[in-house]
Amino acid sequence: MTMPSASFSPSGGSASGSVLVVDDDPDIRELIIAQLERESFAVRAAGSVGETLTALEEAPADVVVLDLNLPDGDGLNLCRDLRSRGYADAIIMVTARDSAIDRVLGLELGADDYLTKPFEPRELLARVRNLLRRIGSNESGAEALARPRNARFAQFGPWKLDLLLRRLVTGDGRLVMLSSAEYRLLSRMVEAPNQVLGREALSPERKATVAFDRSIDLQISRLRQKLAAEKGGADLIITVRSEGYVLAANVTYE
């Protein structure tokens, strides 16, 4: 069986995109479909591992919403299978198991995102949209090549950024924790190292107020302080006057 690995048109004008919902509970399946269809996604459904494979053979899907408990197999294994066969499109795992182990395992097996039941319908929509946007930008942007799908650590200077648990690790394994804002900023910078990033690029969710918002500068200075704690970490973030900030380091993934 050959897995489809067709390319997709970037989700441009309307919120179009194809989604495959995999869940063994028919009610939940229907309800999710209803939610997504309301946002004019092209939605199909599957109730088991077999149905998923058949559906993907018929036509590719931009995003697979994958439940972990399936009657004829485990979503984790299905995810790993799909990836090993070269399936390259986005997978969101949905599960009732809310433990860090599952999350880590799911993401390491090649899922792109993770959602725990019960979730807010809006949350699911946001994640699907977000993934579609990333697929779109991946195909056009250059940084798509930089980050392998199941990389866990981004290494730069003396630091490693744990992309899963969202914290910094020193060379000798000491942990330095990050606030959500700091992680957001740092992960954006790590995605585009050695490029000047303006405030809009660093904090798109604050576009409306960003021109007046000084909190980014505060967060950057805190981040600098944390990075400077390790030898050789002092000048990683450079200010470019009236333009923004640069992460002056090469990033490797492992």
Next chain:
Amino acid sequence: MKRIWRLVCDFLASLAGRIALLLMLGIASASIASLVVAEHLRILALQHLQLERVVASTADIANRFAHNPEATQSQLDARDLFGVRNAMPDAVLGEADPRLADMLEQNMGVRAGITVQRITSKCFGEAYVNRNSIAGVKGKIDIDCWQVGFTDARGVRRLVTIDLFALEIPHNGSLDPIYLFLIVLASALVSLWAARLTTVPLRRLTGAAQRFSLSIDPEAIPVSGPGEVRVALETFNLMQQRVRDGFRERTHILAAIAHDLQTPITRLRLRLEQVQDATLRERLVGDLAAMQSLVRDGLDLARASENREEWSMVDIDSLVTSLVEDHAEMGAPVTLSSQCGVSAWIKPDALTRCLENLISNGVKYGGEARLTCAIFEGSVEIAVADSGPGIPEERLAEMFEPFVRGEASRSRSTGGTGIGLTIARAQANSFGGVLSLANRPEGGVIARLSFPIQGPDGTA
């Protein structure tokens, strides 16, 4: 001086102290008693030896009388025989010595009609005074004399005085104070060592129980040592296993319930989107969210007690400031006024969840959360203070019990499930942290979390 006295008292109150004291007294008194007995036997043996010499002298003179009575009598009269003379007429006689009589009868036969009496008066008269001192004998000479009567082989009754140098019993050094002191010292050392040896397994058990009280999932104690100790350790390990199994079962039940509840809750949540009436929908979503948080907290509580997170060296300040910034970003009144500048060997997620719960309690019930971090004697102490109404002193302890709230009416409106502090404490315990609650004199509650900088096995 008082401190030393207290140390001694503490030692004697301990099992090791009592065993040591008992053993020391036992060993010392047994060895001293055996020394005393040995000394007594030695004296008896010497006395016996003296008596045997009397018997030998008597036997000798009886023998002389038997073979040559005239010559012997003339020798006696001339005082030519050493150690034997004619009986002294003026001698004061002591009591008969039955032991000596027995010995003589055994030696010479019953028919000899032996009588023997110790002479208690100065038995030798001035016999030696005129003579020069005897070679090898220094100073005053003590002489013991016995008056012995017997019938010789020819039927003549003889009465003689036997005189012998008094046996001076040599001094026995083993009962000297210095030796007694050495005996007591040696027994004290042996006792201390023995007491230590007996309490080693007890201390191992105590340590294991302590670790068990902090974390539900510690290592089993290695089973080694003498038989009884091994049995005790095996039993302890078995108990530990049983308790752990019980906890795991509870966790599984809770997890199963929570897990199975999540599917209908998800369905319900998705269906609520179809409710047209916006006000009704908001209320239903709110109710469902309350249910959901109860399920989630229940699951958290179950999981907290068997936390399998890995220990890590964590920069404590970065963790605390990140938490504070996250809350401040959401507009919550959470501040940090002092940092502690250390890294500690802990479980970072457990510490984060513990502090999360303390902060959200402070914000919910006390209007704010003010954090401080400080170092006390090798421990990190993170305090979370609020400025709420506080908690009645007598109810402080029960706040850690699950489903106990500060004040029912108020917390209903805040939507707490009442197990936030229970979870916080379970999370703290999972990395050796101790959580306590107190009212601040200036009002409000302060929660103090302290944990060692180094891990329980000294890793850091």
